[in-house]
Amino acid sequence: MIEESLNPGHYISKVVSETMPAATLPLLLLMGFLFLMWNFEETSSIPGPGYCMGIGPLISHWRFLWMGVGSACNYYNETYGEFVRVWINGEETLVTSKSPSMFHVMKHGHYICRFGSKLGLKCIGMHENGIIFNKNPALWKEIRPFFTKALSGPGLVKMIAICVDSTREHLDHLQEVTTELGHINALNLMRCIMLDTSNRLFLGIPLDENAIVLKIQNYFDAWQALLLKPDIFFKISWLYKKYEKSAKDLKEAIEILIEQKRQKLSTAEKLEEHMDFASQLIFAQCRGELTGENVNQCVLEMLIAAPDTLSVTLFFMLALIAEHPQCGRGTVMKEIQAVMGDRDIESEDMPKLKVVESFIYESMRYQPVVDLVMRKALQDDVIDGYAVKKGTNIILNIGRMHKLEFFPKPNEFSLDNFEKSVPHRYFQPFGFGPRGCVGKFIAMVMMKAILVSLLQRCHIQIQKGKGLKNIPKNNDLSLHPNETQPLLEMVFVPRTNMAKNQEIK
Numbered sequence: 001m002i003e004e005s006l007n008p009g010h011y012i013s014k015v016v017s018e019t020m021p022a023a024t025l026p027l028l029l030l031m032g033f034l035f036l037m038w039n040f041e042e043t044s045s046i047p048g049p050g051y052c053m054g055i056g057p058l059i060s061h062w063r064f065l066w067m068g069v070g071s072a073c074n075y076y077n078e079t080y081g082e083f084v085r086v087w088i089n090g091e092e093t094l095v096t097s098k099s100p101s102m103f104h105v106m107k108h109g110h111y112i113c114r115f116g117s118k119l120g121l122k123c124i125g126m127h128e129n130g131i132i133f134n135k136n137p138a139l140w141k142e143i144r145p146f147f148t149k150a151l152s153g154p155g156l157v158k159m160i161a162i163c164v165d166s167t168r169e170h171l172d173h174l175q176e177v178t179t180e181l182g183h184i185n186a187l188n189l190m191r192c193i194m195l196d197t198s199n200r201l202f203l204g205i206p207l208d209e210n211a212i213v214l215k216i217q218n219y220f221d222a223w224q225a226l227l228l229k230p231d232i233f234f235k236i237s238w239l240y241k242k243y244e245k246s247a248k249d250l251k252e253a254i255e256i257l258i259e260q261k262r263q264k265l266s267t268a269e270k271l272e273e274h275m276d277f278a279s280q281l282i283f284a285q286c287r288g289e290l291t292g293e294n295v296n297q298c299v300l301e302m303l304i305a306a307p308d309t310l311s312v313t314l315f316f317m318l319a320l321i322a323e324h325p326q327c328g329r330g331t332v333m334k335e336i337q338a339v340m341g342d343r344d345i346e347s348e349d350m351p352k353l354k355v356v357e358s359f360i361y362e363s364m365r366y367q368p369v370v371d372l373v374m375r376k377a378l379q380d381d382v383i384d385g386y387a388v389k390k391g392t393n394i395i396l397n398i399g400r401m402h403k404l405e406f407f408p409k410p411n412e413f414s415l416d417n418f419e420k421s422v423p424h425r426y427f428q429p430f431g432f433g434p435r436g437c438v439g440k441f442i443a444m445v446m447m448k449a450i451l452v453s454l455l456q457r458c459h460i461q462i463q464k465g466k467g468l469k470n471i472p473k474n475n476d477l478s479l480h481p482n483e484t485q486p487l488l489e490m491v492f493v494p495r496t497n498m499a500k501n502q503e504i505k
Contacts, residue, residue: 057087068476120226371399
């Protein structure tokens, strides 16, 4: 009795064994274990789906892979509220569409890190390399100044003339890309113009536009497909080989162009005439500051940035111009004619084009391309009253925030939304803070210069029933038209032809 009183576990086992069959005890223990697992979850006051024995994180990650990042974020915000906890790859992830939360994250330096699959980023060359998804803050800080220098200062002024020349040259060859019905794939045209302007300013080597544009599209598809894939995906070679090949094809094409640049620099009599972004990187490699892999990835990212996002942004703008003639033929064109008349746009015209700027801003708000930002907390913090642990992933659902807060007509395309000055925290198409978009100023210059040059020369028309709302879109890493659908064609009518037709009438 003394031994049993000192060892209660022995006593309980004896009683249980005497009162129930032997097979029942393991079953009860299993049920107890499952009950504990069901309820074992770090309690959180943040709204969102439940943990449910680990099923919640699996469903959450699957939803992001199945729906796409942007669509999944909208689903969770609509379902659970504007500040939500989910999981990606088993990691706690917060999705917010509240302006105070976004302002806090963008402002502070302990959110400069991004997140994504290490193996996926390795496959496309972005793991601890380049600037876009480099998750190593120290390396990112070393590389960013090269981009900052190239995308500001004298480059802004040069880019205006480059955009005008490139737009004019591509419009002069429109017949080559016009179908028998008079239609043009406007998105591909924008991609070619964007690639050409980027190449002229940052690399300066002749290239096959159509071939490189196709490689960029395939590279982006790979990037988007691999970014959040679980590690097990990369164990099955046939699943990811096509994406690996797409990334390799573009990287090899860029390497060839950079080698041509090296040869050009080695034979140049006056180096100052050839100093650009690629040249600065190559000389930094010669000084031992960068590796050849760094140089290749940085040039690749500089060349894909505009064809990847700005081209789609401009495509959406052209569709909105065609759908809203009061903007295209009305306020926007009246301002262009008042400021410049028949001459090309110049640097001093930029600040005078207030209506054009409002149109660009409203287009980016109403139909965004990059409508989310992905970050990782580098230290413990508090956001919107909720405790955030170091290592937590955060997605800023900017596109949704632009439809929820401040704007008088949030669900309409209207220049009234920018009639008055918009506080910084309510409109963030490029982000801000230490990891804000380094190219936001040159992006505005390029969009203004190309849009104005296009509208001065052409009247944009779309086919009936094929407007922006009718174009299927995929909202994943960014929001792009579904290019499997034949709804991307537009008609570019030269304004000289329009004037002649009006004279005849």
